[in-house]
Each structure stands twice: as structure tokens, then as C-alpha cells.
Amino acid sequence: MDIIGKRTLPGLLKEKTTLHPDKPFILFEDNNEQIFTLNYKQFSEKVNRLSMVFLQHGVEKGDHVTLHLPNGLEFMMSWFALAHIGAVMVPTNILSTADEMDYVISHSKSVLLITEQIYLDKFNDSARNSPSLREILLARYEGDPFRNKSLHALMEEVKEEASSIQLESEDVAAMLYTSGTTSQPKGVLITHANYVYAGEVMSKSIRLSPDDRQLIVLPLFHGNAQYYSTMSALIVGGSIAITERFSASRYFKQAIRMKATVGSLFAAPIRMILGQVFDPDDRNHQLRLIWFAQVVTEAQLDLFEERYHTRLLQLYGMTEILGAPLMVPLDSAGKSVGIGRPTLGFQVKVVNEDSQEVPPGEVGQLIVNGVPGRSLMKGYFNNPAATQETIQDGWLYTGDNVRMDQEGCFSFVDRKKDMIKRSGENVSANEIEKVISDHPAVSDCVAIGISDEIRDESIKVYVVLRANEEVSEEDIISYCKIRLSKFKVPEYVEFIAELPRTSVGKIQKHLIRKCHEEGMKQHG
Incomplete structure (x- = not known):
């Protein structure tokens, strides 16, 4: 038995709801700066209602359901409601074109699509191109013409609780598409155990507590927002603050309004924030640190930390690895100009083209040791060849070139993959x-x-x-x-x-x- 045990997403949510029923779990700020709050009990009740809606629409254990939604309460409720009945969430980018969405829906064999009215034109041909797709339901819809498709209306009509469905920790809970190096995206299979593992690794790496609140401005369809922010908060019984979209000018103002204590960004948003006219009031936040991925210069890092009085902590991760296998340690004295050291539970190597470990100072491909379905993805959907190429003898080949110094600190060099x-x-x-x-x-x-x-x-x-x-x-x-x-x-x-x-x-x-x-x- 490992740190995951036999836990599942529904079991984890139930445990935290029992412990903290009246504690805020999700704060959501929409594009109009209106904030909605759900405590653990309210969120769990909505998840249960939506689970029943899905069951009434014929969704069964193992079925795939595509989400084409912006950040919001409906995304979060759909994710956990699908997990509650053993179905598989397939989250997608709202910027994807009709052709790209047709591919995902067809390839995943999704039986149901959840989206918003403004995106419906993308799916005019989806039913014809994807025979498995039976229905489209609409989030944040209050009108009459599609009332029978409205998640809100359908949830209001539910009178009974969803029946208990037997789940195992290594059942697949989500399929996240990643482009990889080929023209066709691959579906990365993520289990309940995977999510629990990510939350354990990330929460313990920064000593997250029940009093912490993760700020999520990155899209929820990404592993970053799911693994690093949501799951770490849920593991400890903390809370999350979600914005509908990222805004460089409003980032710290949103953090202040929603009393966030931990954030997560990419390098590009960091540079966008630095490009804004500095408002000294932005320092009145409670963010003790911000995780980030990808390279920022030492000068940019220094300016950000000096200007906003918070620490930037660099990490390395990818969709196929649950939790960041490398991170600058919280207690280190150095700056986050590298991608850190191995985190709890992970072993890594830097290898040459023959998979032989290279000495410190030499550039090679980063490979990560783990267990498929627990610390590593379960595999690629319907693609055993790609799975076997990526995971060999328990080692996941990242396709990224790194260098390790004599002290065991890693730095990113370039992408081996195209x-x-x-x-x-x-x-x-x-x-x-x-x-x-x-x-x-x-x-x-x-x-x-x-x-x-x-x-x-x-x-x-x-x-x-x-x-x-x-x-x-x-x-x-x-x-x-x-x-x-x-x-x-x-x-x-x-x-x-x-x-x-x-x-x-x-x-x-x-x-x-x-x-x-x-x-x-x-x-x-």
C-alpha cells in the first residue's frame, strides 16, 4: 500500500465535506467580477444532483463525456459529478475549432457534450461525425428554447440522490488531450489514484494547510489547474478561488478580493503582469508563493518578487506525470532559475540516446520513475504503441532535455520533442x-x-x-x-x-x- 491507499475523488470529497461542511470550498469570479461561493456541503449537494442528471441521461460507468467550458462552477461540478458515477471527464480548450472538437469527440467516443450556448455553432456537425454522441447539455443557460438542455434547470428538477456506484482507485476519471509531437492529439488517461497522488505531492511540497486558498487563473482543462491547484487544496481541506479567465491587470486585485494564499502561473503570464503599470495597492495580497512553470529570466524573477512581495517557485511537470517530479524546494535559499530537485515520491534520471545515465553537467533526456495509474498516467487512450514508447520499464520518457549539476539541481535546456x-x-x-x-x-x-x-x-x-x-x-x-x-x-x-x-x-x-x-x- 502507498500514500494513495484506495481513495477515489468521490471518497475524498465526502471525507472533506464531513470534516468541513460549512467551510468555503470554491469562490468563483466571472468576467463581470461577480463572485459566487459554495461551501463543501453545498458543492457536494450540487455534485450529487448533477450526478443524477447524468445518470438520467444514460451516462454509465466508463462512458466519456466531453466538457467544452470556460473556468467556472459548472466545470468543477461536472468533473466531480462524472467521477461520482465512474464516468470519464474529457476537458477541452474553448479556443479549439470545430474540426479540432470533432476529432476529440469522435476519438474519445464521448456520449455527452457539456458546453455553453455561445459555442454551439462549433458542434453543428458533431452528431453526424461522432455517432456515439447522444446529446448536448448547456451550462449557464436560463432561457426557454433549450430549457430541457439546461444543467441548472435539470439539476433543479432532480428529486432523488444518485445511487452508489462501486469505484476503484485505479479506475479512469479523466482523459486529458495533449498534442504531443504528432498532428493528432493523444488522450492521456488519468485515474482517481492519479489525482490523489498529485494532490498529496503538491500539498506536501509547499506545506499547504486547511487555511490556504489556491488561486486558479489558468484554464481548468489543463493538468496544472487540476493537479497542482485543485487537488492539493482538496487533499488538505483547503479552498480554491477560480477566475473565469486570466487578466494580467487584475491578477493581484482578484487575489486580494478572494483572499488567495497560493497561486500558479506560466512564464508568459508572469511577463504580462510585469508589463502592466505597477499599482502599489497590488501588494496588499496574501499570496505567500506562486508556483510557475517555464523559463523566466533572473531579472524578471527578481523584479516580480521585489514588486509584489511574494515568492516565485519554479517546477517542472507534464500532463502524463501526476504532480511535479521536480520543484525548487520551499526551504531553499537559491532563486527559482532552475527547475529544482526531485519531489517526494519521484525518482528521475538524465539519460542519453541509449538510455544510459549521463554524468552531472551533461545534457540528456529527463526520465521519471513511477507506477502507471498511480504516479504516472495509466496510458494513452487506444494507443498502446505510444504508451509503450513513453513508459519503458517503469520510466516515463519526457522528451525534454535537461542538465543536472553536481548538487543535484536540474535546469531545463530544450525540448527534445518538436x-x-x-x-x-x-x-x-x-x-x-x-x-x-x-x-x-x-x-x-x-x-x-x-x-x-x-x-x-x-x-x-x-x-x-x-x-x-x-x-x-x-x-x-x-x-x-x-x-x-x-x-x-x-x-x-x-x-x-x-x-x-x-x-x-x-x-x-x-x-x-x-x-x-x-x-x-x-x-x-
Whole structure:
């Protein structure tokens, strides 16, 4: 037996509700700055009602249900209600296009979709393209035409409690899609035990207490908001403060209003906050620390901590690993310019191409030891080949290059995988290339990430046109805008005669990046 035991999400919520029935669990601030509060008892009651709604709509244990929702109470209630009946939450990005959502709904074989009225146009063809999808229900809907689809109305009509369903800790509770390095996203299977493990690791790494309140401004469909913030708070019986969206100008004002004590950000939002006109009143918050991922400069880190009087604590994580395997220790004296040391329960190695451990100071791929379904994802949905490639003999291959120093501290070097990090979003270069290659005037193309002071990386594509074809940079970008999510659309397009390739036809991206750097020097 390990620290997880046999716990499940419903069991954990029930335990904390028994201990703290009248204690605030969720505070939610919508885009109009209106705050809604639910204590543990109220949240549990709503979860139970929504569980019954799902059962009445034919959702069974093991069924997949897609959530296409912004941050809010409905997302949280749906997550735990689905877990209560053994169903599987499939959370998605509200910026995803109709084509991208069709893929997720079809691939996941979702039987139900929960969204809001403003997103309905995306799903006009979903029923035809996804035979398993039976119905669409609407959150935050109070009108008459779709009253029979309104979560709120349906929950009001429920008269009985959801029956008890036998759950095991290693039952799958969610499937989070990650782009990976291929054009098609993979479904990462997350179990009840996975969620419990993440909460245990994260809460103990920063000594979270029942008096702490996690501030969630990052999207709830991300592992970050689920693993690091929500689960750590639930494990200790703390609370969470959720905003509908991130606002650089309002971040600390929201923290003050909702009395948050711990936050979580990416590097790009940190730089966006630093780009705001400083308001000294923003220092009147109670945030004792803010977790963050991805690289900020030492100067940016110093300025943020000096300006806002809170500590930034860097970590390393990914969707497939539950809890951050590396984090700057809470009690360390150093700055968070690296990604820290191994956290409780994790073992890590830095290895070469032959999976042999490299000595300190050398760059290699980070691999993380764990147990699938408990500290590591259970696997990729319907993709045993990808699962076996990623998890080998209990070691998860992250695809990220790091370096460990003589003291056992780790620093991030680059991404072994062909991934672009843009404002906290993972963007598959291959996915962009596939879309642009479908343009009738395009013969070949390649996408790369280029340095961006605000977004971490911007997206640039090099395009080879077919003979006698003429299109502009704006034409390519406009073509992408209707086929890709906003955060995947390239900012820059450059036309070239041919792409450098190896003898076996593989594009030499290092030469493409060198071409970009030389171009920057010439224009600098």
C-alpha cells in the first residue's frame, strides 16, 4: 500500500465535506467580477444532483463525456459529478475549432457534450461525425428554447440522490488531450489514484494547510489547474478561488478580493503582469508563493518578487506525470532559475540516446520513475504503441532535455520533442505543418518556435510554394485562422525556395533555426 491507499475523488470529497461542511470550498469570479461561493456541503449537494442528471441521461460507468467550458462552477461540478458515477471527464480548450472538437469527440467516443450556448455553432456537425454522441447539455443557460438542455434547470428538477456506484482507485476519471509531437492529439488517461497522488505531492511540497486558498487563473482543462491547484487544496481541506479567465491587470486585485494564499502561473503570464503599470495597492495580497512553470529570466524573477512581495517557485511537470517530479524546494535559499530537485515520491534520471545515465553537467533526456495509474498516467487512450514508447520499464520518457549539476539541481535546456511553447500552450509544429501543407498553393513547409519576450515563443513557418503559384503571408495566416485554434496560428511567414533535408528526407530544423537567427542578425 502507498500514500494513495484506495481513495477515489468521490471518497475524498465526502471525507472533506464531513470534516468541513460549512467551510468555503470554491469562490468563483466571472468576467463581470461577480463572485459566487459554495461551501463543501453545498458543492457536494450540487455534485450529487448533477450526478443524477447524468445518470438520467444514460451516462454509465466508463462512458466519456466531453466538457467544452470556460473556468467556472459548472466545470468543477461536472468533473466531480462524472467521477461520482465512474464516468470519464474529457476537458477541452474553448479556443479549439470545430474540426479540432470533432476529432476529440469522435476519438474519445464521448456520449455527452457539456458546453455553453455561445459555442454551439462549433458542434453543428458533431452528431453526424461522432455517432456515439447522444446529446448536448448547456451550462449557464436560463432561457426557454433549450430549457430541457439546461444543467441548472435539470439539476433543479432532480428529486432523488444518485445511487452508489462501486469505484476503484485505479479506475479512469479523466482523459486529458495533449498534442504531443504528432498532428493528432493523444488522450492521456488519468485515474482517481492519479489525482490523489498529485494532490498529496503538491500539498506536501509547499506545506499547504486547511487555511490556504489556491488561486486558479489558468484554464481548468489543463493538468496544472487540476493537479497542482485543485487537488492539493482538496487533499488538505483547503479552498480554491477560480477566475473565469486570466487578466494580467487584475491578477493581484482578484487575489486580494478572494483572499488567495497560493497561486500558479506560466512564464508568459508572469511577463504580462510585469508589463502592466505597477499599482502599489497590488501588494496588499496574501499570496505567500506562486508556483510557475517555464523559463523566466533572473531579472524578471527578481523584479516580480521585489514588486509584489511574494515568492516565485519554479517546477517542472507534464500532463502524463501526476504532480511535479521536480520543484525548487520551499526551504531553499537559491532563486527559482532552475527547475529544482526531485519531489517526494519521484525518482528521475538524465539519460542519453541509449538510455544510459549521463554524468552531472551533461545534457540528456529527463526520465521519471513511477507506477502507471498511480504516479504516472495509466496510458494513452487506444494507443498502446505510444504508451509503450513513453513508459519503458517503469520510466516515463519526457522528451525534454535537461542538465543536472553536481548538487543535484536540474535546469531545463530544450525540448527534445518538436513542440512549441506559446503563452503556456503546447503547440505541435507537425499539426501546423499539416494544415498549411493542405493549402493548394503550398508544396512544402516547416514550423518552428522563435524567441518571444512575452509569449515564450512565437510561431514562424517557412513555406515552399508550388510552381507558378503566388500567395501572400497574409493569405497563409488567414488560411490558418479558420483551421487552427487562435494560439496555434503562426505570427510570421517566410517563403523560401526549398527546405534543407537529410539523405532520407527528414527536414533539418536546426538549419531552419540557423537561417532565422542569421536573418535576425542581418536585420538587427
